[in-house]
Structure formats: C-alpha cells, structure tokens
Amino acid sequence: MTIQEVATKFSVSKDTLRYYEKEGLVGPVFKNDYGIRNYSEDDLQRIAFIICMRSAGIPISVLKQYVDLYEQGADTKEERRLLLEQQRDVLAEKISQMQKAYDKLVYKIELYQDDKLDDYIGGKEI
Amino acid sequence: MTIQEVATKFSVSKDTLRYYEKEGLVGPVFKNDYGIRNYSEDDLQRIAFIICMRSAGIPISVLKQYVDLYEQGADTKEERRLLLEQQRDVLAEKISQMQKAYDKLVYKIELYQDDKLDDYIGGKEI
DNA sequence: ATAAACCATAGAGTAAACTCCAAGTCAAGA
DNA sequence: TCTTGACTTGGAGTTTACTCTATGGTTTAT
Numbered sequence: 189m190t191i192q193e194v195a196t197k198f199s200v201s202k203d204t205l206r207y208y209e210k211e212g213l214v215g216p217v218f219k220n221d222y223g224i225r226n227y228s229e230d231d232l233q234r235i236a237f238i239i240c241m242r243s244a245g246i247p248i249s250v251l252k253q254y255v256d257l258y259e260q261g262a263d264t265k266e267e268r269r270l271l272l273e274q275q276r277d278v279l280a281e282k283i284s285q286m287q288k289a290y291d292k293l294v295y296k297i298e299l300y301q302d303d304k305l306d307d308y309i310g311g312k313e314i
Numbered sequence: 315m316t317i318q319e320v321a322t323k324f325s326v327s328k329d330t331l332r333y334y335e336k337e338g339l340v341g342p343v344f345k346n347d348y349g350i351r352n353y354s355e356d357d358l359q360r361i362a363f364i365i366c367m368r369s370a371g372i373p374i375s376v377l378k379q380y381v382d383l384y385e386q387g388a389d390t391k392e393e394r395r396l397l398l399e400q401q402r403d404v405l406a407e408k409i410s411q412m413q414k415a416y417d418k419l420v421y422k423i424e425l426y427q428d429d430k431l432d433d434y435i436g437g438k439e440i
Numbered sequence: 441a442t443a444a445a446c447c448a449t450a451g452a453g454t455a456a457a458c459t460c461c462a463a464g465t466c467a468a469g470a
Numbered sequence: 471t472c473t474t475g476a477c478t479t480g481g482a483g484t485t486t487a488c489t490c491t492a493t494g495g496t497t498t499a500t
Contacts, residue, residue: 244415289370
C-alpha cells in the first residue's frame with residue numbers, strides 16, 4: 189500500500205505518516221529500490237493503534253516508550269501492561285473532565301434557550 | 315483575593331492567570347494603587363468557567379470569541395448560544411474518540427493479563 | 441522527450457498555550 | 471536599615487506535533 193493510500197485510509201497527511209516513522213512509532217516501513225514506501229498489513233495495524241491513541245491525546249513520547257518496550261521482547265510485558273494501565277487512568281480522568289465541561293455547556297445552552305442568562309458585562313453567569 | 319490565592323484555588327500558575335487576562339478571557343482585574351491585582355467574585359466565576367472549558371481542550375481563541383460576544387451585550391445572545399452548541403458537539407465527538415481509545419486500552423490490558431499478546435516485533439497485536 | 445504527477449529527504453517554519461526571565465516596586469520582619 | 475519575599479511588566483523561550491519548502495528522482499501520458 190502506498191503512502192497516499194494509507195494517508196487517505198486514515199485521514200492523515202503523508203507528512204504525518206513519515207513523521208511518525210521518523211519518531212519510531214511505526215515501521216521502519218519497507219522501501220523498494222527507489223526508496224518508495226510500501227506499507228504492510230502489520231504497518232497498517234500499528235498505524236491504526238497509534239492514530240487511535242493520538243486522537244485521544246496520548247503523547248507521542250508515551251507511545252514511543254510503549255513501542256520501544258514492545259520491541260525489546262517478552263521481558264517487558266509487565267512494564268507494558270503497567271504503562272497501558274497508567275494511560276487508561278489518565279484517559280478516564282480526561283474523559284471525566286470533558287464530561288463535566290460538556291454538562292456545563294448543555295446547562296448553559298438551556299439557560300440561553302430559556303432566556304435566563306445575564307446580558308451585561310461582569311454578570312455572574314458568563 | 316490575591317493572584318496567589320486564586321492560583322492555588324484553581325491549581326494553575328500565576329503566569330497562566332496573567333496570560334488569560336492579557337488574552338482578554340478574564341478581567342481586566344481590579345488593581346490597587348501599586349498595581350497589585352485583587353480578584354473579585356465575578357472574576358473567580360469567570361476563571362472557573364474558562365478553566366473548565368480549557369481543561370476540556372476548548373481553544374483560547376474560541377473562548378475569546380465567546381467572551382467578546384458576551385461583552386457586546388444582549389444582541390449577541392443567539393450567536394453565543396450557537397457557539398456553545400458548536401462546542402458542545404465538538405466535545406461530544408472528542409469524548410466519543412477518547413472512549414474508543416479507552417475501550418481499546420482496556421481490551422489490550424485484558425490480553426496482557428491473560429498473556430495472550432504477541433511477544434515479537436512486527437506481530438499483529440502491538 | 442518533456443511535462444505532470446507521484447515519490448523521497450533534510451531541515452526550516454508554524455501554532456497553541458503556556459512558562460520563564462530580567463528588572464523593578466513595595467511591605468514587613470530581624 | 472536591610473533583606474526577604476510577593477507582586478508587577480514586557481518580552482523571550484519552550485514544548486508538542488505537526489506542516490511546509492526546497493531540491494531532486496521516477497513513472498506515465500501526450
């Protein structure tokens with residue numbers, strides 16, 4: 189699969205794919221005699237994982253750590269599990285924060301619909 | 315309330331509070347003869363709102379827009395409600411993305427607990 | 441055979457949101 | 471009185487994650 193196809197499939201730019209590879213999150217992807225990338229099924233699965241985690245805001249540095257552990261082999265399983273558990277907890281916290289903000293927004297929108305909101309600068313409810 | 319007290323109350327840095335003020339999200343906060351800030355109750359409510367929205371990832375530019383509309387008075391109510399509705403939808407989408415990533419993490423952790431994960435580089439399941 | 445349309449690399453540039461620094465003012469305690 | 475510590479400002483610096491640019495090679499259609 190060419191870089192353009194992968195980029196389209198995952199709705200990211202080709203630059204981003206090359207950037208992830210340079211950072212060691214993906215690949216190294218196989219290249220033909222002219223240096224053109226040809227993504228394998230395994231590459232695609234890795235990319236899917238990375239993009240999913242990135243879309244949730246998990247930093248590249250953490251994903252890089254995980255990938256590095258993975259490439260060190262079975263000895264690091266425990267460490268990898270721990271890392272995933274930490275990130276799961278971070279995500280849970282973030283989701284709860286966003287839910288709070290969401291609820292506040294919904295409440296505020298209701299106030300607007302009921303025309304119950306202050307109109308003036310410095311009012312209690314912005 | 316002094317800047318230090320506010321910073322402690324909301325677990326942000328004093329620099330961040332001054333930065334928000336410079337960007338026009340908050341205040342202008344009242345200053346005494348020596349230029350020292352004294353935050354009012356209204357300032358605190360505004361700060362609570364801003365920090366809640368920021369913690370959910372809503373950009374400063376969008377919050378600035380909202381604040382600006384607010385300060386233009388009652389004529390902008392409709393526009394403000396629309397803006398909030400848009401941000402509510404953006405948040406909903408983000409929460410769903412993060413939930414997906416969370417579920418994937420939980421599943422992966424289960425695999426680790428059951429020792430069902432590939433150990434080798436390039437394996438299907440990273 | 442030449443231009444269009446891909447691909448490549450290295451490295452510079454960008455945007456967002458802080459975060460830090462230098463230089464200075466003021467108030468209180470030893 | 472002098473030092474310590476909290477505050478001020480303007481502006482520079484940092485981090486993260488891309489994104490773009492310049493330059494150049496390869497295939498394909500006219």
